Amino acid sequence: MNAIQSPLTLVMNIKSPDDYAQLNGLLAKIQSAPPEQNPVWVALTKLKTVHFARFVFLSNNSQLAVITTYDGSFDKYINDFIDEIGDVFNALLAHMSGAPPLPVQQNRDAFLAYVKANDLRGIDPFYSAYPQASVITILDALNQE
Amino acid sequence: MVPLGDVQGLILRSYGMDCAAFFLLRVEDAPVARRTLGRLSITPGTLWDQKPDSGINVGFTFAGLTALGLSLASLGSFPQEFVSDAFGRCAEVGDIGPCSADHWDYGLGKPGLHALLLLFTQNDAIRDAQTALLRQTLLGVGGWSEIAMLPGDVLPGSTAHFGYRDGFSQPTIDCGLGNPFPDTQPVAPPGEFLLGYPSQFDQLTYAVPVPDELGRNGSFMVLRILEQDCAAFDALLAQSQQRYGIDGELLAAKIVGRWRNGVPLTLSPDSDSPVQPLQATELNQYDYAPTAANPGVFDDRRGYRCPIGSHMRRANPRSATIAGNGGSRHRIVRRGVPFGPPYDPAHPNDGIQRGLLGLFIGVSIKDQFEFLMSEWMNGSTFAPRIEGTTDPIVGNSSAGENKFVIPRENAAPIVLSEFPRLVTTRGAAYTFLPSLTGLRFIAGLS
Numbered sequence: 001m002n003a004i005q006s007p008l009t010l011v012m013n014i015k016s017p018d019d020y021a022q023l024n025g026l027l028a029k030i031q032s033a034p035p036e037q038n039p040v041w042v043a044l045t046k047l048k049t050v051h052f053a054r055f056v057f058l059s060n061n062s063q064l065a066v067i068t069t070y071d072g073s074f075d076k077y078i079n080d081f082i083d084e085i086g087d088v089f090n091a092l093l094a095h096m097s098g099a100p101p102l103p104v105q106q107n108r109d110a111f112l113a114y115v116k117a118n119d120l121r122g123i124d125p126f127y128s129a130y131p132q133a134s135v136i137t138i139l140d141a142l143n144q145e
Numbered sequence: 146m147v148p149l150g151d152v153q154g155l156i157l158r159s160y161g162m163d164c165a166a167f168f169l170l171r172v173e174d175a176p177v178a179r180r181t182l183g184r185l186s187i188t189p190g191t192l193w194d195q196k197p198d199s200g201i202n203v204g205f206t207f208a209g210l211t212a213l214g215l216s217l218a219s220l221g222s223f224p225q226e227f228v229s230d231a232f233g234r235c236a237e238v239g240d241i242g243p244c245s246a247d248h249w250d251y252g253l254g255k256p257g258l259h260a261l262l263l264l265f266t267q268n269d270a271i272r273d274a275q276t277a278l279l280r281q282t283l284l285g286v287g288g289w290s291e292i293a294m295l296p297g298d299v300l301p302g303s304t305a306h307f308g309y310r311d312g313f314s315q316p317t318i319d320c321g322l323g324n325p326f327p328d329t330q331p332v333a334p335p336g337e338f339l340l341g342y343p344s345q346f347d348q349l350t351y352a353v354p355v356p357d358e359l360g361r362n363g364s365f366m367v368l369r370i371l372e373q374d375c376a377a378f379d380a381l382l383a384q385s386q387q388r389y390g391i392d393g394e395l396l397a398a399k400i401v402g403r404w405r406n407g408v409p410l411t412l413s414p415d416s417d418s419p420v421q422p423l424q425a426t427e428l429n430q431y432d433y434a435p436t437a438a439n440p441g442v443f444d445d446r447r448g449y450r451c452p453i454g455s456h457m458r459r460a461n462p463r464s465a466t467i468a469g470n471g472g473s474r475h476r477i478v479r480r481g482v483p484f485g486p487p488y489d490p491a492h493p494n495d496g497i498q499r500g501l502l503g504l505f506i507g508v509s510i511k512d513q514f515e516f517l518m519s520e521w522m523n524g525s526t527f528a529p530r531i532e533g534t535t536d537p538i539v540g541n542s543s544a545g546e547n548k549f550v551i552p553r554e555n556a557a558p559i560v561l562s563e564f565p566r567l568v569t570t571r572g573a574a575y576t577f578l579p580s581l582t583g584l585r586f587i588a589g590l591s
Binding site for chain 1: 466532
């Protein structure tokens with residue numbers, strides 16, 4: 001059976017030091033909020049296709065990386081993904097050079113193409129201790145929804 | 146407001162007629178074909194004072210729109226999956242092995258079909274009369290040729306061939322027609338089923354094929370000719386007690402999620418005749434998990450009442466926990482009618498084809514019908530506890546490969562291994578249902 005987990009290493013180029021400063025403030029605000037008020041937390045909890053997610057500034061704060069492990073086909077779930085977390089990406093992408101047209105909700109194909117073009121994935125093989133286990137399966141096994 | 150008089154009625158409501166004839170047509174002479182289209186009396190979505198004797202609707206394949214002479218700009222504005230047509234999307238839908246396009250009937254496995262004309266009538270005599278009339282209008286003057294005519298007939302008791310009463314679950318569309326079987330799901334915006342309106346997705350209106358008069362108020366419809374193996378289904382139920390220790394009728398209910406009389410397992414897990422009988426209007430009012438709007442719903446997250454892998458829970462997971470949280474974003478309207486005579490258990494292998502002429506409607510074949518088929522029917526990772534299984538009715542497993550899991554609360558699940566293939570795809574087509582304005586546009590092309 002094919003592994004159902006995939007790595008996403010989305011690296012976005014920040015427009016300017018000023019944009020970095022604004023992004024830094026924005027992410028600090030989002031990430032310091034209690035989980036139920038953190039839009040990333042709320043969206044990923046609903047989506048149940050993402051195992052782990054983190055934001056990392058790279059290259060002297062000239063890039064922002066979104067690094068996740070997700071289940072299934074990114075293409076197939078792009079509409080559900082955008083519906084749950086589109087506004088977070090609208091806020092981030094406003095500070096990126098080469099960003100797709102915004103809002104992503106109205107430019108879905110362009111957003112998908114942007115993610116694919118800027119996803120560095122990783123050097124294969126991608127290691128997982130449990131490559132067949134989806135978020136859904138793990139939460140079910142843990143009796144947690 | 147949806148202009149009901151401009152929308153093909155079949156999109157918005159079931160006609161509740163006993164007989165049907167689906168005509169598979171091909172353009173022979175484009176100018177004549179266009180002209181005859183203009184003479185068809187297409188049934189709109191307008192409310193009926195009195196139900197008519199018959200209804201007529203029409204859809205076109207991409208090859209058909211091309212043959213009718215649409216401009217390149219117009220043809221180029223249709224979505225890719227529609228351009229590819231059903232025979233080009235088998236991998237997406239799971240039409241593989243014996244279901245693959247090379248085995249399809251009526252030449253549907255390759256380009257050739259141009260239009261699908263749907264006739265629904267109150268009875269057989271009206272079907273005969275209307276069929277003669279339609280053939281005169283369309284075929285008599287040489288514009289079209291008939292590849293085949295597929296008759297469909299409602300079976301006694303309004304059941305499908307496996308003996309289930311069908312047709313309860315349909316989305317409620319926000320267009321003023323209501324829903325004879327109301328549900329607890331969100332009302333669908335018109336743009337989930339009609340081009341030109343905000344869709345079920347946030348801030349998204351699907352691109353309307355150009356020109357606007359052609360595309361607006363249109364929709365897309367998938368035809369599927371699904372042959373049902375009633376003998377295999379009967380044998381499965383007959384062996385059920387001995388082989389798996391479960392009553393045959395309970396197994397039938399677990400497979401679909403409803404008892405054969407339509408009572409949902411979630412509302413009545415132990416009997417098809419609950420002590421407090423359900424009204425017809427209650428047969429679609431159920432869910433698999435409590436929500437803010439319906440906190441009192443039994444939490445069936447483990448599938449102890451309705452198996453997570455049952456046909457109707459896969460087809461419409463409602464508020465159950467699923468990957469993507471899109472239980473109300475990939476819905477379809479289901480129409481259709483059985484074909485072939487009723488199955489007679491005294492003659493199990495009579496060699497007669499029977500099944501369903503299924504029609505599945507949505508604003509996006511890719512995001513609704515195809516998503517539903519690939520992720521929910523043939524997928525096994527969108528929900529827990531169904532690993533390595535596909536839908537027991539229409540799943541794409543090879544013969545003997547599928548299995549079906551019946552979770553139990555205080556016992557190990559019953560696993561039906563070597564679950565038989567019950568349904569085989571005999572043909573399919575992707576069609577565009579233009580509005581009445583759109584039809585006039587096509588008819589008026591020169």
